[in-house]
Amino acid sequence: MPVISVVIPVYNGEKTIKKTINSVLKQTFTDFEIIVINANSQDQTLKIINEIKDYRIKIFTYPKANAAKNRNHGINHASGEFITFLDADDLWTIDKLEKQYKALKENPKAAVSYSWTDAIDEYDNYIRPCSHQNWTGDVYSKLLLDDFVGSGSNAMVRAQAFKEIGNFNDSLTNAQDTDMWVRLAAKYHFIAVPKVQILYRITDNSMSSNVLGLEKSNLLVAERAFKEAPQSLQHLKSYRIANIYKLLCYKALSMPPEKHNIKATAWFLWQAIKNDLSLLQKPVIYKGWLKLAVVTFLPPSWATFILNKFPRLSNTTTFLGYIILDVN
Numbered sequence: 001m002p003v004i005s006v007v008i009p010v011y012n013g014e015k016t017i018k019k020t021i022n023s024v025l026k027q028t029f030t031d032f033e034i035i036v037i038n039a040n041s042q043d044q045t046l047k048i049i050n051e052i053k054d055y056r057i058k059i060f061t062y063p064k065a066n067a068a069k070n071r072n073h074g075i076n077h078a079s080g081e082f083i084t085f086l087d088a089d090d091l092w093t094i095d096k097l098e099k100q101y102k103a104l105k106e107n108p109k110a111a112v113s114y115s116w117t118d119a120i121d122e123y124d125n126y127i128r129p130c131s132h133q134n135w136t137g138d139v140y141s142k143l144l145l146d147d148f149v150g151s152g153s154n155a156m157v158r159a160q161a162f163k164e165i166g167n168f169n170d171s172l173t174n175a176q177d178t179d180m181w182v183r184l185a186a187k188y189h190f191i192a193v194p195k196v197q198i199l200y201r202i203t204d205n206s207m208s209s210n211v212l213g214l215e216k217s218n219l220l221v222a223e224r225a226f227k228e229a230p231q232s233l234q235h236l237k238s239y240r241i242a243n244i245y246k247l248l249c250y251k252a253l254s255m256p257p258e259k260h261n262i263k264a265t266a267w268f269l270w271q272a273i274k275n276d277l278s279l280l281q282k283p284v285i286y287k288g289w290l291k292l293a294v295v296t297f298l299p300p301s302w303a304t305f306i307l308n309k310f311p312r313l314s315n316t317t318t319f320l321g322y323i324i325l326d327v328n
Contacts, residue, residue: 002031002056004032004081004084005080005083005084006033006084007037007071007083007085007086008021008024008035008037008086008088009037009071009073009085009087010038010039010041010049011038011039011088012041012042012043012045013045014041014045015122016088016089017048017049017088019091020089020090020091021049021057022052024092027095027097029095032080032097035058035060035077035078036059037073038061039061039064040064046061060077065170066172066173066176067152067168068170068171068176069168075159075162075168081159082157083156083162084097084157085152087153089203090151090153090199091201092199093195099193101113103193104191107189107191110188110190110191111160111161111184111190112156112191113190114150114154114155114192115193115194115197116131116133116194116196116197116198117129117150117197117198117200118196118198120199121201121202124199128317130150130151130200132194134194136192137189137190139185139190140186140229140233142325143178143182144182144225144229144233144236146240146325147175150200151198152177154198155181161184161187164187165183168180173213174210174213175214178218178221179221179225182221182225186228211252211255211264211265211268212264214248214251215248218244218248219244222240222241226240235327241275242324245275246272246319246323247319247320247323248271249268249272250316250317250319250320252265252268253288253292256304257295257298257300260292260295262292262295262296269289272285272319273285282322284316284322287313288316290313291314295307
C-alpha cells in the first residue's frame with residue numbers, strides 16, 4: 001500500500017492537467033498513489049491523463065459535481081496513511097510531499113501539515129504571495145480568524161482524521177477547504193513547513209473569481225464554525241467577518257473592468273468599513289472606491305487604460321495586509 005494518496009479532482013482540465021500531474025510525478029518522495037477523480041470531463045482531459053504512463057495513477061470517473069463531493073470520492077478510494085489534495089490547475093514544488101510527510105512523522109500529535117503558498121497566473125508566472133504563516137500546534141483560534149492554509153492544494157492529512165471527523169461538506173459550493181481546516185483544527189494539531197511548495201493558479205475564470213459565491217459560503221462557514229466554538233473564542237467572530245470582506249474587496253477589485261460586478265464590489269467595500277472602521281484611516285479603502293468609480297463610469301477599454309496608467313493608484317492588494325491574523 002502507498003504511504004500517501006494524492007487526490008486530484010478534475011473537470012475539463014485539458015489546459016493544465018498534464019503539468020499538474022507531472023508536478024506530482026517529479027516529487028522526491030515517491031511512495032504515493034495518484035487518484036484522479038474525473039468529473040465527467042467533456043474535453044481532452046481523460047485522453048491526456050491516459051497518455052501519462054505511470055502505474056501510480058488511478059482514474060475514477062463520476063458525474064459532474066462540486067469540489068467537495070469530488071474530493072470525498074477521492075478519500076473513499078484512498079489507501080494511503082496520509083491524504084493530500086491537488087486542484088487540477090495548481091502545481092507543487094518537487095519536495096512538497098517529502099517535507100510535509102517528514103513534518104507529520106516527526107510530530108505524531110499533529111494530524112495536518114501545510115506549507116506556504118504563492119499565486120501564479122495562467123502562464124505559470126508569479127503573481128504574489130498567498131499565505132506564508134507559520135502557526136504550529138493548536139491553531140484553532142487562528143483558523144477561526146483566517147484560512148491561513150491558503151488553498152485546497154496544500155494540506156496533508158492523516159487518513160484516520162477523516163474517519164473521525166468526516167469528509168468535506170458537499171453542500172458548500174465554495175470555502176469547503178476552510179470548513180475542513182477549521183473542523184480539523186478543533187480536534188488536532190497542525191504543523192507548518194515554512195517553505196513555498198504550493199503554486200496556486202489564479203485566472204479570471206477560476207472559482208476564486210466567483211465573489212458572490214465566496215461571500216455566501218464563507219459567511220455560512222463562519223457561522224457554523226462559531227456555533228461550535230467555545231464562548232472564550234466568540235469575540236473573534238467580528239474579526240472573521242471583517243477579514244472575509246477585506247478578502248472579497250481584494251478579489252472583486254482585481255477583476256478586469258469588463259468583468260467587474262459593480263454592485264457586489266460596492267457592497268463588499270461598505271461591509272469592510274462597517275466591520276472594521278479603522279479602514280477609514282487607510283488609503284486603500286479610498287483607492288478601492290476610486291477604482292470602482294473608474295470601472296463604473298468609463299468604458300472597459302478606457303478604464304483599463306487609466307488603471308494601467310496609474311498602477312500604484314489602482315493597486316488594492318493592501319486589503320490583504322489588513323486581514324487580522326492574531327488577536328491577543
